[in-house]
Amino acid sequence: MHSLPFTAESPSNGMAERDFTVGGVPGVLWSPASGADRAPLVLMGHGGGTHKKHLAMVGRAHLLVNGCGFHVAVIDAPGHGDRPRTAYDEQEIAALRKAQATGEPEGPIVVRYHARLAELAVPEWQATLDALQELPEIGTDGPVGYVGIGMGTAIGVPLVAVEPRITAAVFGLMWPDALVEKAKQITVPIEFGMQWDNERIPREASLSLFDAFASKEKTLHANAGKHFEWPRFEADSAVRFFARHLGRTVTSPA
Amino acid sequence: MHSLPFTAESPSNGMAERDFTVGGVPGVLWSPASGADRAPLVLMGHGGGTHKKHLAMVGRAHLLVNGCGFHVAVIDAPGHGDRPRTAYDEQEIAALRKAQATGEPEGPIVVRYHARLAELAVPEWQATLDALQELPEIGTDGPVGYVGIGMGTAIGVPLVAVEPRITAAVFGLMWPDALVEKAKQITVPIEFGMQWDNERIPREASLSLFDAFASKEKTLHANAGKHFEWPRFEADSAVRFFARHLGRTVTSPA
Numbered sequence: 001m002h003s004l005p006f007t008a009e010s011p012s013n014g015m016a017e018r019d020f021t022v023g024g025v026p027g028v029l030w031s032p033a034s035g036a037d038r039a040p041l042v043l044m045g046h047g048g049g050t051h052k053k054h055l056a057m058v059g060r061a062h063l064l065v066n067g068c069g070f071h072v073a074v075i076d077a078p079g080h081g082d083r084p085r086t087a088y089d090e091q092e093i094a095a096l097r098k099a100q101a102t103g104e105p106e107g108p109i110v111v112r113y114h115a116r117l118a119e120l121a122v123p124e125w126q127a128t129l130d131a132l133q134e135l136p137e138i139g140t141d142g143p144v145g146y147v148g149i150g151m152g153t154a155i156g157v158p159l160v161a162v163e164p165r166i167t168a169a170v171f172g173l174m175w176p177d178a179l180v181e182k183a184k185q186i187t188v189p190i191e192f193g194m195q196w197d198n199e200r201i202p203r204e205a206s207l208s209l210f211d212a213f214a215s216k217e218k219t220l221h222a223n224a225g226k227h228f229e230w231p232r233f234e235a236d237s238a239v240r241f242f243a244r245h246l247g248r249t250v251t252s253p254a
Numbered sequence: 255m256h257s258l259p260f261t262a263e264s265p266s267n268g269m270a271e272r273d274f275t276v277g278g279v280p281g282v283l284w285s286p287a288s289g290a291d292r293a294p295l296v297l298m299g300h301g302g303g304t305h306k307k308h309l310a311m312v313g314r315a316h317l318l319v320n321g322c323g324f325h326v327a328v329i330d331a332p333g334h335g336d337r338p339r340t341a342y343d344e345q346e347i348a349a350l351r352k353a354q355a356t357g358e359p360e361g362p363i364v365v366r367y368h369a370r371l372a373e374l375a376v377p378e379w380q381a382t383l384d385a386l387q388e389l390p391e392i393g394t395d396g397p398v399g400y401v402g403i404g405m406g407t408a409i410g411v412p413l414v415a416v417e418p419r420i421t422a423a424v425f426g427l428m429w430p431d432a433l434v435e436k437a438k439q440i441t442v443p444i445e446f447g448m449q450w451d452n453e454r455i456p457r458e459a460s461l462s463l464f465d466a467f468a469s470k471e472k473t474l475h476a477n478a479g480k481h482f483e484w485p486r487f488e489a490d491s492a493v494r495f496f497a498r499h500l501g502r503t504v505t506s507p508a
Contacts, residue, residue: 196465196474207461211450215478219485220450222464222474231473233498237491244487 004131013058015065022131025124026082027075028052030061031137037069040246041138043125043166044074045148045156048114051081060147063239068248070145071138075128077155078120088116106200107175114154115178121155126163133165143246147238149173149193149230161185168245170238172221173230175201176209183212190218191241193234200227258385267312269319276385279378280336281329282306284315285391291323294500295392297379297420298328299402299410302368305335314401317493322502324399325392329382331409332374342370360454361429368408369432375409380417387419397500401492403427403447403484415439422499424492426475427484429455430463437466444472445495447488454481 006029008019015030032039042064046057052074061072076082079089092113099106133140146169148156153174160169161182169186172193176183190213194206210220219241223231243250260283262273269284286293296318300311306328315326330336333343346367353360387394401424402410414423415436423440426447430437444467448460464474473495477485497504 196472210476217485218450218478220474220476222476224470224472231471233494236494240487240490 004135013062013066015061020131022075022128023124025075025128026052027073027128029132030065030072032065032069038137038139038142039069039071040143040145040242040248041071041073041129041132042145042147042242042246043129044072045146045152045159046074046077046080047149048110048151049080052076053081060235060238063235064242067239067250068243070242070246070248071132073128073132075121075124077151078117078124092116107177110154111175111177114151114174117151118155118158118178122159122162125155125159129163129165143167145169145242145246147171147242154179157182157186160188168242170241172234173198173201173206173227174209176205176212179209180212183209184214187214187216189241189245190215191238192218192220193230194220194222195227195230196222196224198227258389267316267320269315274385276329276382277378279329279382280306281327281382283386284319284326286319286323292391292393292396293323293325294397294399294496294502295325295327295383295386296399296401296496296500297383298326299400299406299413300328300331300334301403302364302405303334306330307335314489314492317489318496321493321504322497323505324496324500324502325386327382327386329375329378331405332371332378346370361431364408365429365431368405368428371405372409372412372432376413376416379409379413383417383419397421399423399496399500401425401496408433411436411440414442422496424495426488427452427455427460427481428463430459430466433463434466437463438468441468441470443495443499444469445492446472446474447484448474448476449481449484450476450478452481 004020006018006020010017011033014033016033018029020027044057044060046052046054057074064070064072079085096106096109099109132138144165146156146160146166149172153171156171157179160166168189170191192210221234240250258274260272260274264271265287268287270287272283274281298311298314300306300308311328318324318326333339350360350363353363386392398419399422400410400414400420403426407425407428410425411433414420422443424445446464475488494504
């Protein structure tokens, strides 16, 4: 038996869904319902203001688990989901809401708040990965991917920069300010998404973050449209990216 | 029976291959070997210095025909393949070879030569499309796509700008100079490829051409690497792009 204490197990959209807690951080592991065969693991970072079981996470997990047979794990970021907000969280969220209401630039607030969340979240992710790799269906020698857009990139870039177990990553939709130096340390294959007409993150800022990655293999996907018009077919593209780099075949065309 | 005179018919890589000539321009039509079911048509423009049955064309046709059931047609560009070179062709090719040998900028030569070829090729493509649409398995009311990289973009952008029958297009790897004004006339969905570290076409030049398309739905795929390191998986991506926009399903995961 494994040492990771699952607190709930249930089926979800054709997947096996298992809740867990590592060091007080709640997470969810989605796996193929067909059984616990050894398969690569994909870690997913959720977006700002959402949580581990947000519809976007369930939908993306469905593509990865049912399309490729991956295991997929998400944990709640600090101050998100089932985790309490600190006074600092409340203060930064209030500052962000005020900036959005008054039309002030939100970038500086998001950048500093997410940078602080990343400091907390990186060791949480590493402890979670330690625990997940104790499961026989994941193991310590299998490939690991990471996908996170928005806040999932703000946390994921520092994580992938220091975590050699992660061998491929999908990022996007984040200001570069706190991330460029971390991106320069990343050499694994990257797929990076941006919106060409993003009204929040300047075009040049997105291009500069993509440019910073030291990866020999990296792909920029820029789509016409504003920040929240990010197209659904990019989630399908991420599945194929992980199939290519983590060594699986897409069995249902995504 | 159809009026398009096929000059040869043979199987090729699991596809039916039919040679034809329209107005003196030689072309090839690849179709599913399983039969002549009505299906969308994809026109392909070959690259500079190559021809309609270049390995890159056969490989891409294989993905489109066997992966999606499309019909796929290529014609030789002026001065290419089975078509004679004029004195003008010889002069421009010599100028290009000289620039490449001496390290002079090749962009201005490619731009002006391809712009001239496009003037000739656009009406040739339109006559070819007229003839292909007389085939019952293609018809006049089915969707039509266009894919061409390099010289295929230099010819394809002016073609798609004036040809309303083409409803989706894949372009890439070309200088913007002669194409920006044409691109501004294009509103159909576009997938555009560039190489992030292209030693021939400056990064800003590629970004400016992508920016010029008036298409509401357009996607830029920028990959790390030099001009000729364009990754094979972009050909798979183009198949899915056409499946999405021409209304087919990818039956074998590409």
